[in-house]
Amino acid sequence: MNLALRLVATTALAGLLLTAPALSQGQFLDLAEGPSAAGSYLAGQEAMGELSTPNAARYFAQAAADEWDNPLVIHAAFVALAANGEIERSADSARRMLELEPTNQLAQLVIATEALKNRRYAAAIRDLDKLGSDSFEGITGSILRAWALIGDGRYSEAMGSLDKVAENGLEEFLVFHRAIMAEVAGDRAAAQDYISQAIEVDAFTADVVDAYARILANAGRFDEALDAIVAFEAQGLNHPIISALKTQLANRQRPTMFVDSVQAGAAQMFHSVGLAFAREGTTDISLVLERLAQYLDPRNDTIPIVIGQLYDGAGQHELANALYDGLPANSLLKPMATVRVADNLDAMGDRPEAIRRLSNIIATNPDDIDAISVLGDLLRADKQFARSADAYTQALAVTGGKSPADWRFYYVRGIAYERSDQFPLAEKDFLRALELNPNQPQVLNYLGYSWVDKGMNLDRGLEMIEKAIEGAPNDGYIIDSLGWAYYRLGRFEEAVGKLEEAALLRPADPEINDHLGDAYWRVGRKLEATFQWKVAYAMDTEGNVKKRIEPKLKGGLDAAPVSEDSAPVEPAPGDQAAAN
Structure with a gap:
């Protein structure tokens, strides 16, 4: 069980911390003086649900x-104030919360964080003594x-206090924090021992690698x-901070x-736990934790990047861009932030400006892999397939094209080639992507269906789609691919079964429902x-599916023109078996 799931499992309230609960019996708003309080409360609920934290905090x-x-x-x-980064105002309200409800643990946590920020360590310890360790x-x-x-100079007691927490199955998580506690306390030998244990457990997380390299280098173990x-x-991983540190260590310079x-x-600590919740999709909890982290260490530029990503995930791109723009010009993460601002411009409807900004970034820094990657994706979304393929080619020139992570650049370049009718080049890229990542479901599905669509390598193509489903058994789109491949091959009964599975997983997708309708017609249903x-027809918001369905609703499948992507597949010589 990962960290977030362990923490969530400790309390049934964890997922309810940040969404203001609906009014219940015994908890009501007095409307005698008018509807303003109730209206503000309900508006705050709506804003918080959308992660519009400035409005939620205000309401x-x-x-x-x-x-x-x-x-x-x-x-x-x-x-809401904490989620918006107004920690001191949040602490004021949290103190009132404890007057009304002395056992509110989240309020105690916020107040203790404020005390620790101000080096009032004894006060923080007193506040936190009231908390158990089972929530x-x-x-x-x-x-x-x-x-x-x-902070209070009680290092041994601090380390011993973590033993009880470790009983919840969190020792692998705690060993990293023991390492940095030991480093801050000046116990370098213990720091080296703990961080060596941490990297054995998690060698490919940037923070762990960063801490390990710094602790060992500062001990002369370059x-x-x-x-x-x-x-x-x-592993194909990269991070600007790690890259800069590598250069420093190669020159035998001791890092900070x-x-x-x-x-x-x-x-x-708040940042690590916040990331764990973010990976599980618990955005609201993650946001409060990351805001507490930002309050304690405003110099850590990784934290606003993560907060920006949380806002981006909720569609709050302007709030995200404010954070990205706020990074110092000399920050190692500023180039990444600038790319995200451009990407958000596209999300807000200004793709030409996004493409222009990204092109300018790359002109200034031709090795900016993030900018090149996002530019390629935006050009592909804009159906500028030739330019998109060129961007991915540039990305592969930067990375070398040999690491496992490079599978994605071959895959997306393959899509750009396929969409521009250059299938031999696309096929070559898809196969190269599979060499680097043999079980990648999206690549297996795309190449497998492409082969079926062209009547090529039918047995192998179907096997690829089936293998893709093994890797992503709940992906309705991949299951739809297999069902539609069966349909194109005239295997209508098998098509119905798979398309029904896909429709259960993606009940609101008009393409899948249209495919299932065609298959039902072919088997007499x-x-x-x-x-x-x-x-x-009812679910299609873009109109493409409606246009295809209109003649079917009037006269059945036989009245509809046969499109290129629904025509029976004509197997190439030697591929007849799969069509039977």
Whole structure:
């Protein structure tokens, strides 16, 4: 079980921390003075659901001003303020929360974070003593308490306090934090021992590699530090901070510490836990944790990048861009942030400007792999396939084209070639992608279906799509590919079975429902076919499927023109077996 799942498993409330709960019996807003408090509360709920944190914080704060004795509203207010990065205002509301509900653990965590930020370590320890270690907040608070003990000069006690937390199955996670605690406390031997254990468990996470290389290099172990970076890069992984560190270590220069203060170390804890929740899709919890991390260590440029990604995932691109633009010009992550701003311009509807900015970035820095990759993707989305393929070719020239991670550049260049009717080049790229990543479902599906579509290598093509399904059994689009391949080969009964599976997984997809309708018609289930076509017609928002379905609804499948992608496949010589 990974870190986020372990933490979530500790409390049924973890997933409900940030979404303001609906009003329940005994918890109501007094409307005697008018609807303003209730209206603000409901507006705050809606804003928080959309991760529009400035609006959520504003609305909930307005509601709290009128409902200062209502714990439901105060809880919503302090959480929204934290999510918006207003930690000190959040702590003020959290103190009121504890007056109304003394056991609110999230409020205690926010208040203790403020105390630790201000080096009031004894106060932080007292606040955190009230938390147990069997809840999400309690586990997080226990690690924060250990950092407060480090700040209070109680290093041995801090390390011992983590033993109980480790009983929850978190020792692999904690060993990394023990390492950086030891480094901050000046126990270099213990730091080296702990970080060596950490990298054995997780050798390909940038923070672990970064900390390992710095701790060992500062002990004079430059070669071992460099070996870890080389192993990281051999997996096709890269990170601007790691690349800069590698250059520094190659010159035998001792680097700065991974974290140089209690505050930066505690921020790293919040950041690590926040990332774990983000990977599980728990965006709201992740956002509050990352904001607490940013409050404790505003110099850590990785944290605003992650917060920006969380906003991007919720469609809040303007909030994300404000964070990206706020990075210092000399930050190692500024080029990455600039690329994300351009990508967001496309998401907000200004693709020409996004392409222009990315082209300018690449002209200035021809080796900026992030900019090249995003430019290629935007050009491909814009159906500029030749330019897109050129961008991916440039990316492969930068990376060398030999690492496992390079499969993606061959794959997307293959798509660009295939869409521009250069299938021999596309086929070559897809096969190269599979050499680098033999079980990649998207590549297996794309090449397998392309072969079926062209009547080539039919047996191998179907095997590839089936293998893709093994790797992604819940991907309705890949299952649809196999069903539609069966349909094109005249194997209509098998097509129905697979297309029904795909429709269950993707019930709102008009293409899949249209395919299922055609298959039903071919096996004589004409009423069901008509129903599926009607569903597909109703769900199509772009109009492409509607145009294809209109003649079917009037006269059945036989009345519809046969399109290129629905025509029976004519097997190439030697490929007849798969069509039978």
